[in-house]
Amino acid sequence: MHQLVLLRHGESVWNQENRFTGWTDVPLSEQGLAEARAAGQLLKARGFDFDLAFTSVQKRAIKTLWTVLEEMDRMWVPVQPSWRLNERHYGALQGLNKAQTAARFGEAQVQRWRRAYDEPPPALEAGDPRHEAGDPRYRELGGAVPRTECLKDTVERVLPYWRDTLAPALRGGRRVIVAAHGNSLRALIKILDGVSDAAIAELNLPTGQPLVYELDAGLRPLRHGYLGDAAAIEASLRAVAAQGRAAT
Numbered sequence: 001m002h003q004l005v006l007l008r009h010g011e012s013v014w015n016q017e018n019r020f021t022g023w024t025d026v027p028l029s030e031q032g033l034a035e036a037r038a039a040g041q042l043l044k045a046r047g048f049d050f051d052l053a054f055t056s057v058q059k060r061a062i063k064t065l066w067t068v069l070e071e072m073d074r075m076w077v078p079v080q081p082s083w084r085l086n087e088r089h090y091g092a093l094q095g096l097n098k099a100q101t102a103a104r105f106g107e108a109q110v111q112r113w114r115r116a117y118d119e120p121p122p123a124l125e126a127g128d129p130r131h132e133a134g135d136p137r138y139r140e141l142g143g144a145v146p147r148t149e150c151l152k153d154t155v156e157r158v159l160p161y162w163r164d165t166l167a168p169a170l171r172g173g174r175r176v177i178v179a180a181h182g183n184s185l186r187a188l189i190k191i192l193d194g195v196s197d198a199a200i201a202e203l204n205l206p207t208g209q210p211l212v213y214e215l216d217a218g219l220r221p222l223r224h225g226y227l228g229d230a231a232a233i234e235a236s237l238r239a240v241a242a243q244g245r246a247a248t
């Protein structure tokens, strides 16, 4: 049996302000840092341990992972960051308030931009200062830094990372934690569980709550579940789903 723990970063300052974030590199809020600490304490109390840790190149996920490893007294565990675990690129919506965007374009349109499998948000235009082109962390992408992504695009970049990096680590017997983002983890879960394009629209992830997968020798999921308090997780899931409602 193989153990894989997935962790969405703690609340970020733009989660708190209900803004589309995507590749914008915003920090954790105070509450997000507290969620990360609690996640580390919970993992430690429940006897979890890790041999390898993977994260994105975005500080809200990296800081969450560092905090978890600090709480577990495991700061020496090797950490591998990759842009392939970044949040889905939110294109020209990055920075906009979700409720105001719903008031302007309608809740149905915002819901499609947020959760439709293959409908990307409007792309950033060439020269938009929000575009991450030129950021040294994306040097290996050359001119191919995305201007927008739908979840399908995110699956296409997460899949090679699963196949070439995460799966071999698990097959080699390593206990793995992946600290990433709502949509890059939705992509990974779609791959792991074979979730349909339609059904994945209904899946949301709470911030800062460890999700444990047990996998068989062929890396097929046997079972999965959250470690934390069920009522708190349910409340967090409802809040994430409601972020695209128009402000009243």
Ligand SMILES: O=C(O)[C@@H](CO)OP(=O)(O)O
Binding pocket: 015, 019, 020, 021, 022, 023, 087, 088, 090, 114, 182, 183, 240, 243
């Ligand atoms: O804004 C974002 O980058 C993501 C995650 O916070 O939002 P959503 O849940 O709307 O896809």
